[in-house]
Amino acid sequence: EQYIFNKPDELSPHLVYAGMLIKVGDLDKAKDILLRFKLQHKDNLEIVSLLSQVHIKQKEVNDAYKYLQEAILLDPEDPNLRIHLGKLLSDNQYTRIESVKSLRKALDLDPKNIKAASLLFKSFLIEKEYAKAIELAQYVSKHSPGSPMGSNMEAMAYLSQNKQEKSISILKQSLQQFPGDKLSILNLSKIYLSAKAMESAKQLL
Secondary structure: OHHHHHOOOOHHHHHHHHHHHHHHOOHHHHHHHHHHHHOOOOOOHHHHHHHHHHHHHOOOHHHHHHHHHHHHHHOOOOHHHHHHHHHHHHHOOOOHHHHHHHHHHHHHHOOOOHHHHHHHHHHHHHOOOHHHHHHHHHHHHHHOOOOOHHHHHHHHHHHOOOOHHHHHHHHHHHHHHOOOOHHHHHHHHHHHHHOOOHHHHHHHO
């Protein structure tokens, strides 16, 4: 901190310091530092991104939205900014259309981004858009063939429609491809337990 005080006009250490303040929850102090430097560095992406984080943590949704939009204009190719925006919109009951659009754009930028896919998948299930959920799960399997996540998502989409047999079949195939996968075992066990198929569940566990 003493180094910061000795370099009152140096941007880089202040950004590191502001990031540390955000992590420990000293949000007002972080905001003051960031706003002071933003006057001199209006188009600095890191300042804008950190300000969006501050406002998200303070639940100041409109300001968080403003800074995320500004950050996206500065770096339209960063999928994580689109994820943060999509999650913000979803968590605070903004227009769902804009949230889905932002998350889809994140996937366009990074087809292997599991976080974007998971948030989008959750949105489809909540709205009972099962066909879109299944299509997304298959997209994940296609772009991340080394991960069982897509199969598990597809199984959960069918389970949400009470299609247990289809869900079980997908998870068994997943375990053949990824032996010992904990997520597949957990989801399959839950199905067996809910169906009171105790012996099948015990064999997995």
